[in-house]
Amino acid sequence: MIAEALITLSKPKVKISPFMKVSNSSNFQVSEFILKGLPGIYSWQHWLSPPLALLYLSSLGANLLILLTIQQEPSLHQPMYQFLGILSIVDMGLATTIVPKILAIFWFDAKAISLPECFSQIFAIHYFLAMESGIFLCMAFDRYVAICHPLHYPTIVTDSSVFKATVFMVLRNGLGVMPVPVLAAQRDYCSSNEIEHCLCSNLGVTSLACDDRRVNKICQLVIAWTLLGGDLCLIILSYALIIKSVLRMNSTKAATKALSTCSSHLILILFFYTSIVVLSVTHQAGRKFPLIPVLFNLLHNVIPPALNPIVYALRTKELRLGSLKLLRVHKEYR
Template identity: 70%
Template sequence: MSVSLKGSNCTKFQVSEFILMGFPGMQSWQHWLSIPLAILYLSAIVANILVLITICQDPALQQSMYYFLGILSVVDMGLATPSCPRTIMPKILAIFWFDAKVISLPECFAQIYAIHCFVGMESGIFLCMAFDRYVAICHPLRYTLIVTNALILKATVFMVLRNGLLVIPVPVLAAQRNYCSKNEIEHFLCSNHGVTSLACDDRRPNSIFQLILAWLIMGSDLGLIILTYILILRSVLRLNSAEAASKALSTCSSHLILILFFYTIVVVTTVMHLAEPKGSLIPVLLNVLHSIIPPSLNPIVYALRTKELRAGFQRNFCWR
């Protein structure tokens, strides 16, 4: 139940839970959306598990490119279903099916942490995959010397620690705000913006830190990815053989498709949050789709556009 207090009485009460209202103005029939979201969620989990099994069991896929793809599958499943069972898609489906809109403050802040952490890790893995393609195309003779299993492990650990540690202040700052007036979040998720907009005190520290964090993690990753592909394009244009150039670019096509989709949604969602008025449907819908579309899209794009992965899948799961 929403609490509405004014004046000096505001400081005498504290909100003990939040209510996730879902899509603004669509509460009466939003349960019908559970069907496509549940299908996307199930396909994301199943597809990423199949990719992991295929990479682990097929000796032909024991290469760095597919190791990074396996790590991306783990991160995708984490983005859709983090360790806390009441977060992201399970919580969204619970709202649809059981009207389970109530979420405690600790669970809400944990959800904020999980969302920021896994989105940052996905961005980091995309950077690692771009570096892998750069070395494979621009320095093919030194590829096995540069991209080793030790480097893959170090890069993965660095990305986990980078995002796991840098994101901690986001929920900590959100938890330090004073929530004493409203507790209804017009969203399916506990986003930092949606939660802190309910605070009675100044939320500028949260907004400033989130902006700095976005530039520090997402901005630096995207800048390095763009630089990497500029170097790849320059190297490909120097090739005398059109066939060799086409083959080199085809190895990057799947990665480029996923990068463009991932960062486009991030940028559009951020702009929508700033431009759209509170209670608008579009930012809420984009946030929900950003939590489920990439995990379901990534393995499908790689399976369709990577011949070796398709062959590995057929060897492991198809029988004549």
């Protein structure tokens, strides 16, 4: 009895993070996670870092150029471009949440990530994806009012309404996705701490839990259908009304112009939601081919931030000319 008491007293006291749920039934409690990287290609995954770093830098550069162009060009101080500027900020936030840590894994073998950092990354990824979906909805509503109710557009879509819509999306998505990391933090991680991924995904992290994680799966599914699914339904409704209004136009030129203003937006929407569907399908094949869902998850979070500004710059004449003008002025100044 005395020996057991001494052993107990000699054990070092471990400071438990508030994010960790301590289990009385286990002798081991995970204090950090290890992000192993891309399954099956650990030995040469570092060769993917140059294109990933280039993609990240191009994403930051292109989105910053969009923001500066919108700020400097008076003709672009319109709601449609204001929403595009917000989308650029969201894209930079999403890319910065993910890419630096992945590059640290590939370059410096910095695979360890603390529990608070991991759960914070889970929140940030879900939040920025929900924000991107919400901004797409705002942009669809903007196009709907501009095409279907052009006379009322100046009174409906104002700077005040853009600000209110943005604040609403920030609060809605922040509160909406909060249960995902909170529930993940409530799980009991008492065995393995190695994650077969290069980022903290909700299902990847909770798969290591010793207790029941069905509530996490259900929560993520409900949030995805409520936020992203709800946004998609309203976007489809908006464009259905737009197409209906365009078909009623007597002028072919006016109809073509109306649709051309929506083309870049439609391209990004199709890519964003299609990639989510593909990601969901490939996740089911994760047991046999673990690299596929991990790779698609990575690409889904990295490619859109770089793709969005390029598509808008190429498809929108005013933005393209403004960007070239800004680059020309900067070059002459240097």
